Amino acid sequence: MRNSFLFMIFGALILFFASVFVVQEGQRGIVLRFGKVLRDADKKPLVYVPGLHLKIPLIEKVKTLDARIQTMDNQADRFVTKEKKDLIVDSYLKWRISDFSRYYLATGGGDVSQAEVLLKRKFSDRLRSEIGRLDVKDIVTDSRGKLTSDVRHALNTGTTDDETAKTSADDAIASAAALVEKETQGKQKVTVNPNSMAALGIAVVDVRIKQINLPTEVSDAIFQRMRAEREAVARRHRSQGQEEAEKLRATADYEVTRTLAEAERQARITRGEGDATAARLFADAFSKDPDFYSFIRSLRAYENSFNSTDVMILNPDSDFFRYMKAPKN
Known part of the structure; x- marks a missing residue:
């Protein structure tokens, strides 16, 4: 009896846990009965909010959908601007499910990959269309987004x-x-644009451009042009520097020549003044006694004229030897 009671309690617990399900925060639940979605009076799938809910064991299953914001990172692609110039744009967007029942029907049972394929194609087409209306300057300087x-x-x-x-x-x-309208038999209360993401039950939260680059061939050509311009500027600066150097060098040479000439002139003037002063002093000194001056000049002439190897043939009575004769009494 006791074992039967325990078995009943155990079976009741199993039945209870099999009959309840929990939808976590940030998720929504859709119940499938025999593989078909439970729907409301408008033929829309029933969506269960976070919390504890009941289901029929072994008959009903729960499909959960992520209600959080998703990030879809797009691969960098080539776009053409209004002025027919190519740009490589790297971008991403954030999205979330806005209508869970519509999203479930439109994506074939809540398939995230299918939703992102459609979203990526639509986003790429729309971004291409918007970039095609702008030129490069407007795109790069789009500070307000x-x-x-x-x-x-x-x-x-x-x-x-x-x-x-x-x-x-x-x-x-x-x-x-159209598939959603068919599944709900046209009983949707909200009409959405069939070429918007709302038709898939998706809301785009944010769109961002991470990076804008020029294609390799264009950037190489621009870098070459920039390099040529910088080299031209460098050559111009070098030629201007060489011109200034030549001017400074010529000015310095002129100053050196002028200074040397002025110094030479001043030296000649000083030397001439010194020679004149010396001559005047000699003249003043020897004018006081002309005979002594004549005697001194003769001695200097004797000193410079006579040595051991010279032979001079002169008349002894020459006036040159007058100071070598015996004085007359």
Whole structure:
């Protein structure tokens, strides 16, 4: 009896735990009965908010959807601007599920990869269209983020037929929106633009451009032109420097020549004044006794004229030897 009671309690616990399910915070739950989604009166899938809920064991299963903001990083791609110039744009966007029932139906059971494929194609087409309306200057100096704001708004609200040509992404999203209308038998209360992400139950939260680069061939050409311009500027500065150096060198040579000439002139003047002063002193000194001056000059002449190897033939009565004769009494 006791074992039967324990077995009943154990079976009741198993049945209880199999009948309840918990939806975690940041998630939403959709219940499938025999593989089909439980729907409300409008044929929309029932969405369970975070908390504890009940289900029929072994018959119903729970599919959870992530309600948090997702980040989709796009690979850098080539875009053409209004002035027909190529840019390599690296970007990303953040999105979340805004309508869980619509998202579940449009993506074939909440397949994130399928949703991101459609979102990536639509985002690439829209970004290409917006960049094609701007030139490089407007794109690079987009300080207020008007470009990304316009892209986000277009993704969320869609575009009219006369605003841009339809793309394959628009056709794919329209097909998904038609599938939702078919599944709900046209009982959706909210009408959305079939080429907007709202048709998939997705809301784009933010769009950001991480980096804008020029293609390799264009950047190489620009770098070569910049290098040539810098080299031209360098050559101009070098020639100006050489010109200034020649001017300074010529000025220095002129100053040296002028200083040497002035010094030579001053030296000649000083030497002439000294010679004149010496001559005047000699003249004053010897004018006081001319005979003594004549005697001194004769002695100097004897000193410079006679040596052991010279032979002179002179008349002894010459006036040159007058001071070598005996004085007359």
